[in-house]
Amino acid sequence: MTENPARESRLLRGVHRTVTGLHPALESIVAAIVGLLIGAVLMYIWGFDPWKAYWALLRGAYGGSYEWASSLARATPLILTALTFSICVRAGMFNIGAEGQMMMGAMAAVCVALFAAPTVLHLIIGLVFAAVAGALWSVVPAILKVSRGVSEVISTIMFNWIGRWLALYLAIYVIVDRMRPEKTLTVPVTARFPILVRGTDLSASIFLAVGVALVMYFLLWHTTMGYEVRAAGLNPTAARYGGIRSKRTMIISFLLGGITAGLAGATIAMGLPPSYAIFGGGAFPELTNLGFDGMAVAMVGRNHPIGILVAALFFGGLNAGGRVMQFYGSNPVPLEMIRVVMGAIVLAMAIPELIRLFPAIKNQGERFFAVLRRRRETRSKEGKA
């Protein structure tokens, strides 16, 4: 396509080396500063005082114990959905399906409202439900990929939509609260995560999220299975030559991803005050976009479980502090502007990892277009025949 592919790839490699040559932590900090500067310029142009706004953001995010608790509460589901994306990236695949898997997990967790059980057991049953539902929703695209070579990007995006509508159907018609039909049944007290800091949203679900992240770190870096997953991600051909069953690693990474996404849904249904239920009427106002936000968290966290913990704390802070920017002192910034600024910061911070992932993304795209081209060729041949 391009006139000089050698020159293009040299340029790309140069950019790649400059960006990735920095220490990852330094790189993230530079990216964050660039993002904040872009946000500041945007706010300045539209007549808001960036200093006051950022001061509000900082204070709202980390200004005290209440603020820390709020930030951690918002970080909890993001840790889990970020793990979904990053495990599959480590295995060399793009799992865009966290959103749908999380919604199925949330619906499964709500089902604990249908029966009674003792306190801790009830909670554990709900988590198992959510994990199984997330895993089931994730394993179908994995099987399609392994058996038929269906691109997981396409299939997981499609499964997001199927999952969303199925979950909405369940929320509106099946596990609906008959007295308040705009929401699902309420998760009973016996199956809720206890609140850690009174007067905030922070519940014990944060321990679940951090625990899962640590387990994933251990699995990926300290077990044979994890080694195989990462090896298959780094170079599938070499891994297969080395005796690693790539189909098995694909299925495993998707299953693990589905489990974490399902648990993310459970942390909302069972750990988010005050409703402990999912609102179908507003089309899932608590759940929507957590799966996609998780992808940004994963990229900023360099697809490493420990990095994700740090990145999620940063994102949780952006969320919690961003709220405060709306009514801080004499410089209220409207929510729309706050979202623009957040978008600029997130984009700037994701760019280094995006560039690193670029070869893989490019491969995916080329494979996809190759399939299209082949199909067109066969069709034109058929036409001639």
Place this chain on the structure above:
Amino acid sequence: MELEGADTGIPGGTKEFKEVALKRLLAVTLMLILGVSLLGMAAGKVAVVLDVGGRGDLSFNDMGFKGTDQAAKDFGLQMIEVQCATGADYLPNIRNVARTGDYDLIICVGFLLGDALAAASTEFPNQKFAIIDVDYITGPNIMNFVFRENEQSALVGALAGMSAAYHGYSAAGVVLGIEIPVLWHFEAGFRYGMDWGLKAFAKHEGKAPSVNLLYTYTGTFSDIALGKAASEAMLAQGAVGVYNVAGPLGVGDHEAVAEAHGNLGTLYGPPYFYGVDANQDFIGNGFHGIASGMKRVDTACYMAVEAVVKGQFKAGVTSLGLKEGGVAISKVGDLADFILFGISGGSVSADDFYTIIANWAQNRSTIPGWIWDAVDTLEAGILDGSIVVPTASTGDQIAAVRAQYTLGAP
């Protein structure tokens, strides 16, 4: 004043004395400024918290903002709006505002905020709250505002029933959202009104018309395509128009009506579009929107602020109907208001102001004056209490209303 005081405060001419005096002068001025700004703060602040729908809907949320903003201007208060990006923001946003302790009143617009406010109101017993469309939050610091939507819907129902009979259509349609109790108020009122209208028509024309009610609960407040599909089905079954009882779905309903006109090659007359909540008559440049059953969220917000300012804050449930100006059927004055509202929101061009009113008036003239008079009679009856429109808040009650006013259903 301070200058004179400062002058007399300097006995000698030495440098130190002058400095001391200068410092005093500074202190006095600072205190004065502080005093003035404190006075300014004492004038009070109100906050309005919106649900995920957010601003820009030209309906529920924008009206909540408009009413609070107007009240803040009239009573010289400072006002802030807090929007929620996700459902997880409801409780933290209310808490964040209440924690400052600076706000005389926090208004929560919409039933989605109900759970969050119920939790926050017990955490902040000294903070005054108001909430729209919720009637179950008890507590000495909360005003609950609900509307008697059955009254506005009765007026729309009467108009729809009579216009169907007049134009020889066999049905009138209602497209509703999720089947929640609030929507039963609408359905019950519409049934009563339609029945009333058909009786009035029979009395005027001397023969009983045969007009059925078509209604669908679409199960959504956000999927505009479903609203359009439901409307198309009703129009295909001979409906004279559709009454939108699902907020944003009205856009889809209106589209279906406009397409039906496109097929007929007409611009005015049936089928009609009946709007809800806001005055939606201006949708689509005033074509096809004949009347709206308005639910004045702005009035409720204004009343809440007024009550706090005048020290008449009254915890509990306040019900707003026709009498209190909380609900209404749209008239020409409201239309002008709402077109200006649309212009300020950027969804209507200022040049179209007169075009919209002209289109709307032309459309309204396709219904004879005596029908409009009959609607006014019903309104007067409800206002003076001689007519009581039934309502329904439970499944049993709506079943009873459906059984009493079958409107063509077997």
